[in-house]
Amino acid sequence: MPQLNPSPWLAIMMLSWLTFLIIVPPKIMTHLYPNGFVSRSSEELKMSTWNWPWV
Structure with missing residues (x-):
């Protein structure tokens, strides 16, 4: 399975x-x-201060 070979993918990630x-x-x-x-x-x-009309 070539997906598990880290050699090319590690180099691509580092670059x-x-x-x-x-x-x-x-x-x-x-x-x-x-x-x-x-x-x-x-x-x-x-x-x-604010003037509240209902207070």
């Missing part, structure tokens, strides 16, 4: 993982986000 781990991530990381990141201001947000 595919090498491709995914070495070649693909730098290509993905070069993509730019369409919107820039905005830093939040350090001032506190003013929280107000």
